[in-house]
Structures are given as structure tokens and as C-alpha cells.
Amino acid sequence: xxxxxxxxxxRRGFAERIAGARIDAVRIGKPLRWALMVEPGALIxxxxxxxxxxxxxLLVDLNRGLLLLHLGMSGSxxxxxxxxxxxxxxxxxxxxxxxxxxxxxPRRFGAVVYVEDEAAPWxxxxxxxxGMEPLGDAFDLDAFHAGLRKRRTAVKQVLLAxxxxxxVGNIYASEALFQAGIRPTLPAERISRPRxxxxxxxxxxxxxxxxxxxxSTLRDFSNVDGQNGYFQLEAAVYGRxxxxxxxxxxxxxxxxQGQRSTYYCPKCQK
DNA sequence: AAAAGCCCCTGGATGC
DNA sequence: TGCATCCAGGGGCTTT
Numbered sequence: 001x002x003x004x005x006x007x008x009x010x011r012r013g014f015a016e017r018i019a020g021a022r023i024d025a026v027r028i029g030k031p032l033r034w035a036l037m038v039e040p041g042a043l044i045x046x047x048x049x050x051x052x053x054x055x056x057x058l059l060v061d062l063n064r065g066l067l068l069l070h071l072g073m074s075g076s077x078x079x080x081x082x083x084x085x086x087x088x089x090x091x092x093x094x095x096x097x098x099x100x101x102x103x104x105x106p107r108r109f110g111a112v113v114y115v116e117d118e119a120a121p122w123x124x125x126x127x128x129x130x131g132m133e134p135l136g137d138a139f140d141l142d143a144f145h146a147g148l149r150k151r152r153t154a155v156k157q158v159l160l161a162x163x164x165x166x167x168v169g170n171i172y173a174s175e176a177l178f179q180a181g182i183r184p185t186l187p188a189e190r191i192s193r194p195r196x197x198x199x200x201x202x203x204x205x206x207x208x209x210x211x212x213x214x215x216s217t218l219r220d221f222s223n224v225d226g227q228n229g230y231f232q233l234e235a236a237v238y239g240r241x242x243x244x245x246x247x248x249x250x251x252x253x254x255x256x257q258g259q260r261s262t263y264y265c266p267k268c269q270k
Numbered sequence: 271a272a273a274a275g276c277c278c279c280t281g282g283a284t285g286c
Numbered sequence: 287t288g289c290a291t292c293c294a295g296g297g298g299c300t301t302t
Contacts, residue, residue, distance in 0.1 A: 003295055033278070033298090056296075073296050074280075089280085107279045109296060125298085153273060161273095162297080169295050218295065219282080238295095258274070261293085 002071040004134070004167025005210035006221050006229065007056050010071070013224035014079035014101065015051035021096035022047055023062075029091030030108060033072065037122060038065075038114035048096060055130045055166030060094075065116045067094075068126055072109030078102045079224040106220065131164045134203050135211075139165065145196040148188040155191060156184035156257055159203070168203060171216055171238045174263045176202040178237045183269045184262045185255075237263040 002010070026040035047063040060067040071077070081099045092103040092112050103110060115123040131147070132139050147164030148155065158164055159173040168176065177184050179202035182195060191199070215221060215229030218239075222228050232239070236246055241254035245265040255262050 006295070033296095070296080072279095073294070105279095106281065107294090107296095109278065151272080157273085160296090171295060216295070221295070259276085260296095 002056060002075065002215075002221060003169030003172050003210075004053075004056060004207050005172070005213075005231065006215035007053055007058060007071060007167070008135075008211050009215045009223050009229065010077050011051050011053045011058055014077070014099075017079060018048050018060075018096060018098055018101060019050055020047065021098035023094060023096050025093070025095035027086065027093035027095070029086060029089075032091055032103075032105065032108050033070075033111040034113050034122075036112055036114055043094075043114070054127055055133075055162060056169070057127060059118075065114055066118070068111075068113045068115060068123060069103070070111050070126075071103075072105055072107060072111070074107040074220045075103055075105035075110035076221050077224050078104065078226060101224075104220075129163055130166045131162055132166065134165050134167055134207055139200070139204065141197060141200050144200050145191075145193060148191050148196055148199075151188040153188060154185045154257055155182060155188040155199075156262055158188040160258070160260070165203060167207065170260050170262075171218075171232075171235065172203075172206050172210065174238045175236060176206045178263075178265060178269060179206060181269055184257065184264050237265060239263065 023043050023046050026043050028040060049061040049063060052059040058069040060069060079099055079101050083100050083102055089104050089106045090102055091105055094101040113122050148158060151158045156173050156177060159168045180199040182199055210231040213229055213231040214223060216232040217228035218232060237252050240252045240263060242251050245252055245268060248267045250265055250267040252263055253266055
């Protein structure tokens with residue numbers, strides 16, 4: 001599910017509200033992708049300072065240590081003063097004096113991992129290889145183009161890999177490539193400077209627009225207040241195989257790249 | 271070093 | 287209604 005926009009929408013939904021809270025209890029459900037890596041009771045009494053985002057990870061800063069939280073494919077967070085008793089897919093509760101942060105994740109590809117600091121081995125393993133943040137000033141066009149040029153694989157695969165630019169998942173990769181007019185199968189090394197600039201701009205614009213629309217809700221995603229996103233309603237190509245291109249009416253095509261579906265317009269994208 | 275496949279897991283949609 | 291098959295917003299790990 002959650003690509004950068006969904007993670008950012010989630011973050012914005014509770015970052016201010018939980019800042020300054022004191023942890024009163026931690027509840028663990030079924031195992032997630034990785035163990036918490038700390039005795040849950042050890043977190044009680046600690047204070048939540050802030051919530052940051054790096055790629056598709058949320059970083060919950062405590063007055064000692066931090067939690068690395070990933071939503072995997074089907075995860076979503078809720079935050080409220082009172083939540084119902086945990087359901088079958090509620091696998092992590094962080095109970096604080098300002099409310100409970102709850103991870104619901106049917107497929108359990110998500111994770112919550114505690115580390116003492118960002119230099120800790122687990123933090124380095126999970127965050128160390130991440131590329132540039134696409135929103136904000138750090139997304140440098142020269143570095144982006146350089147990153148594309150050293151890869152022979154399909155440009156869509158490079159976007160998904162996350163070591164050049166982070167946060168672009170399966171929906172927004174297809175959408176950004178459509179907006180930039182680039183074929184998803186094009187080897188990244190063959191992308192010219194002007195086209196790299198178009199893709200650079202498209203990635204930023206698509207992700208920013210999706211954040212504005214509250215993300216995309218296909219199945220599981222909702223924000224911390226349980227509300228859906230609406231970007232999926234304005235997707236140009238994702239999930240629209242066989243339907244007419246919104247620009248030229250040519251039927252949208254679907255193909256497989258690395259076990260994932262890709263959607264594109266054969267006329268608008270070269 | 272880079273690229274391609276393989277899994278982790280559950281549930282919804284589709285087809286027989 | 288029942289059962290099998292396929293597919294799904296990710297990404298670390300293993301194998302080529």
C-alpha cells in the first residue's frame with residue numbers, strides 16, 4: 001500500500017498530537033516482519049519527541065532511542081484517545097497519555113523496530129541505502145540524472161529500487177512516467193538530460209499532489225483518523241488497463257516488471 | 271556491482 | 287456454496 005504520500009499523510013495526522021506524550025504501555029500482537037528488538041516494558045515512561053519520515057519509514061523519536069516504523073504492503077496507523085479493543089490484524093499499540101498509536105497490518109509485511117540511534121546496525125541496514133528525498137530541496141537534478149545513467153535496467157525498476165530516489169512505489173512510478181512521457185521499459189541509462197528533468201519534475205509533482213489528496217486508498221489504506229485518500233480517482237494509468245488514455249484515448253497497456261504490474265500509454269510514452 | 275527472483279502473509283476477486 | 291488460482295501501495299535476501 002503505502003508509498004511516500006500515504007506515509008506522509010499518516011505522519012502529518014499524528015506527529016503534532018503525539019509530540020510530548022509519555023508512553024504508558026506497549027502491546028504486541030502477532031509477529032511482524034522483524035521483532036521490536038527491545039523489551040516492550042523498557043519503553044514505558046519514555047517520551048515521544050517528534051515523528052519524522054525517511055522514504056517510506058516513519059521515525060518516532062523518543063527521549064531515548066527511536067522507533068523505525070514501516071507499513072509494508074497493507075499497514076495503516078490509527079491514533080486516537082480511545083480505540084476499540086484490538087482486532088485480529090492490530091499488531092502493535094503504543095499507548096500514551098495523549099492517545100494510542102495502533103498499527104493494523106493484515107499481511108504483516110510491516111514492522112516496528114527499536115534502535116538506540118540512527119547509527120545502530122538495524123537503522124543502518126534499513127535506512128542506510130536510501131536515496132534522495134523527492135520532496136524538498138535535497139532532490140538534486142544532477143544527482144538524479146547521474147543515478148539514472150549508471151543503470152542499465154528499466155527506468156521503472158530504478159524508480160522502485162529506492163536507492164536513487166525514495167518513496168516512489170508501484171502506483172506513483174507508473175503515474176510519474178506517464179506524466180513525463182517516458183516508457184517504463186526504457187533502460188535508465190538512455191534517458192537524456194531533458195527527459196530526466198521532466199521525470200524529476202513529474203516525481204515531485206505526482207507525489208505532492210497525492211499528499212494533497214490524502215494518498216491513494218485501494219484496499220487497506222486510511223489515515224490515522226480512518227479517512228480514505230482520493231488520489232486513486234485521478235490516476236492516469238495505474239489500474240486502468242484497457243481503458244482509454246485520458247490524453248489520447250489509446251487503450252492503456254499493462255505489463256509485468258519484476259513481479260509487479262506496470263501501466264502505460266503506448267502512444268503518450270516513448 | 272548490478273540485476274533478477276524469491277519470499278514473507280492475508281484476503282478479495284474471479285473462475286470452474 | 288465450495289475450492290483453486292491469481293493478484294495486491296514493499297523490500298530485504300539470495301542467487302545469477
